[in-house]
Amino acid sequence: MLNRRNLLKAAAGAGAVGLFPWERVTAAASESAVAMGDAAPTTPFAHAMPLPPVLRPSVSTPTADVYRLRMAESSLEIVKGLRSTVRTYGGSLPGPTIKAVRGRKAIVHQTNGLAVDTAVHLHGGHVRSEDDGLPMDTIAPGATRTYTYPNQQRAALLWYHDHAHHLEAENVHMGLHGQYLITDEQERRLPLPKGRYDVPLVIRDARVEADGAFVYTRPSDCPHLLVNGKERPYFTVEARKYRLRVLSACVNRYLGLRFADGAEFTQIGADGGLLDAPVTRDSMTVMGGERVDIVVDFSRYRAGSSVVLENTLAGGGERTEVLRFDVVGAAEDPSSVPSLLSTLPPVPRADVEREFVLRTYPQMTINDKLYDPARVDVRTTLGSNEVWTVTNAEPPIARPDFHVWHSFHTHLVPFRVLDRNGRGPGPDDAGLKDTVTLAPGETVRLAMTWSGYAGTYLYHCHQLGHSSSGQMGRIDVVAP
Template sequence: MDPTASEPFEPSGPNRRTLLRYGALTGLGALVTATPFFRSDGAAAVTAGGPEPTAPELKLTKFRDPLRVPPVLRPRDRGDHDELTVRMRTADVTVHSEMPPVTMWTYEGVYPGPTIKTVSGRPLRIVWENRLTGDLPVTAVDFGSATGRSPDPLSNYPGTAGTQVVPGVSDLAPWAAVHLHGMLTGGGNDGWMENLTGPGDVQLSAYPNDQAATTLWYHDHTHHVSRFSVYAGLAGMFLSRNEEEEALDLPDGARDVPLFLSDRNFDVDGSGALVGRLVHKVEMVGPQRLMRTHAAPYTLVNGVVWPYLEVAPRWYRFRIVNAANSRMYRLMLLSDGRPVPGALRVIGTDQGLIDKPLAVEGALNLSPGERADVLIDFSAFRGRALKLVNTLEGLAPGAPDKSNDLLEPDVMQFRVADRGPSKGFVLPEVLSPTFKRLAHHDLPHDAAPRWVVVVGPGSTNIPELWEMEEVDPAGITFPSPGTVQVQDAEGTVTTLRRTAMAYDDGRTFTAALGSVEIWKYLNLATSPHPMHIHLSHFQVLSRENYDITGFDRATRGSARPIAFKAAGVLEAHELGEKDVIRVGTAGRLAPNATVGELVTVAVRFPVVGRGVHHCHMLEHEQHMVRPLVVSPAVHLHAGGNHTHAMP
């Protein structure tokens, strides 16, 4: 029988090391067909839970359909490397049993795409084959009022009534560029967003796959249109395992569950019934038509709208990916409508396992692109139903908030079997003995940090990403356009001047291979922004609150220094190796809330080439993006500096 996603990732037995290295790879490489839904893991006699109604306007029943597992792809062993072919195809995908299938651009005909499972340390070559047909299967619309934000925006509801079509989207042809997000690979294999493939063409990518066992994801990265192509369905998960992780005996098989989160909206017909057409809908605010963060009313988990999962009263592992365009998920587990403190135990972050399990006492805040590896023990909830909900800071968990695009806060339901719990798993005290937090002596102390400043909409009515350099303030009259002063906790004032903002501006950040750099992200906008750096991984050193009232938004510079207020707190999923970090508040923006944040990260560059760093809100990606180059250190200074005389 072919293995499925519900079975253990690797076989076990006396020759465990050999099997981990070879057993899962030999003779495989085609799509491994999975059963449509998760096996119940023996979770019989479920006595609680069931379908529930949602807001009448949303027309679908919650918790009607079981959670679906994406099929699995495993590579073929080619001796010194592994190989895999993944095809992009247009397909009709069932997302809920009460509505017609939805036409999507997919990997291998499913959304999310198949989960690619590999063994860490095995170089991997993937042929990404473009077999897409037809124009973009998404209707893009916007709406708005010159008087300001709506207290109940149309983005809360399906259909296109009251909106206008966004020009230039309906006839987008199926060009694609695949980015394996989080893979430490050179720029030539990273899925450069302008190296597009059309139908009938292929993208050949070689991945070292030489990094910690972790959860990555792959998605389209086409410049200017990724907000539409990913929304159309071009995204999937990538998992790697190694001996260190295997030795932990973490929950496996049906108890190792991917949770691929996204939000979508759909069109309706003349009678108001949902049809299988994706709608990308955003609100444009005020006479300047400022775009609000994209949010859609239907939450999909593994491509199913508001699913349920039957579980046994045992420990489960959940690999959570926020694959939404722009929505932040603040996840809580509720029992009888009340939060279960410490229910989620974080064991891994974007780039692998951490040193020890960490309990989440409040919400697990995941911004777009972030991942979290968590454990949940259901043994105390025999015969009961629990909900995973998305909530907002200052809001009762599980309560809706129409004004902030949260008409339906439920994400999914867990139905716990009414039988005796298993004692087969003990939460380990140590997870990864090879992981360590960076200490003072691991950091560079002889180089100035990189500064990146996030600024709200300017003359072009879009948020901006500024690369900065330190300058002498002498002779500068403040406020000065593109100049920002920052006063740190010790009272030291640093003056920064903008060097680049647009994608094609000069002065590209260039890092040395193998180097460690300190990057400081200062957010002067009201919205949080998830920042992603290609060709690298990093650890978050600090999160600090700053008074940003000194920034003159008209002049686009600081009238007085942006001043330190207080140290912030790093969350459990921010303490490991990362490739995305949220810069800005994680909650609802209440009156007089602190919105200014400075996040400092230590970035390591283990691969070379040309990549980018950018905001991972896909609606911002086309303009909040800058090139990044990593080069062998000796190349940066080869030949010295030459001055050429004029003839």
């Protein structure tokens, strides 16, 4: 009989090492596998939402903070009442938050206490190639590697996660992800909600079996949605404004987030930090790797009431609840959202144009090539202003299918989305981005300047099951 586990075994046996195991199964086999799961029941709002711990430096010098993290297996309660073994940075899921200040270096010693190779990538980081966590630049079990992050970039929520070739999807899914928050003086001067009113929401899917086993499998078999490492929790808020930093750490799915009552919120930032001006929204689509910085005013609710954040893109049969906010009463609120948030760098005008086509069939490719770390796909020079046209070649389909959605992520530098499908940027494209969503059939044009450091970097789909299967390219930046 073809149940889910046998299917994975069969697919793993049939494919090359590390292939996203369900890429080659037929739709019919997929359906039967989905129907035969034995996941733990999903029970929303059984946990209070925790805040990820903040990592303390082991040493601070006048110019740098030094951190130590150890990757290891940890036993954690993710679904109420069950223990699950996950892969963690520093024993928590998500990993501890590194709080960096612009202009001060962070030096992170990462020790691999796991049985698999790892590589730590700082997503959104403007860093040297040797600190980028390239797929072949791995940390063997038992070894330690030191990453230096200059923090010479705007304030933004970044995240660190695994990037070892063929293993990144499994390693991130199993827990190797954490937040990295850069602040700066310009942002600190703004009257935005601060301190305990500035809250990270790290959202990701998972599958926890009835016995607590935490398994890596495809998104349609992952019924548990976690916020800060707990399944569909609740969070107690005062009736005032909160800044919520949404990070999707989903490996292979995208989220459609809205409040169940349709309430509006204010977007103030994106992947690369604050927008120039706030935008009022009532929903957003968030792909794995993307960050959306929003301000929500809970003073519209009376004390004792609740509002649920829901996922409008939940799969068939999945629960839609993500997180319940319980409002406990009025509070003083000196915060506000200014009409001018930041000055974005000017949009580069293209000296060089390039095209990238992402395909799902017959393999996960970019420009019909699987990733080869020895092959240079793009060679550019420091200071080059470029416009990249990126297309998801799969035809538009009515039924959501995580498999044929893609995204596009650049290492080293962020970009601006110039247009989407020939029209102005979409509502999810505002500000400085480093990851964009590509629904089947969509084309985006991205403008960026390759700056800062010469060396080898990457661009790839951030559905990590796809990049693990080869949907990734190498860009070498050389001095002019």
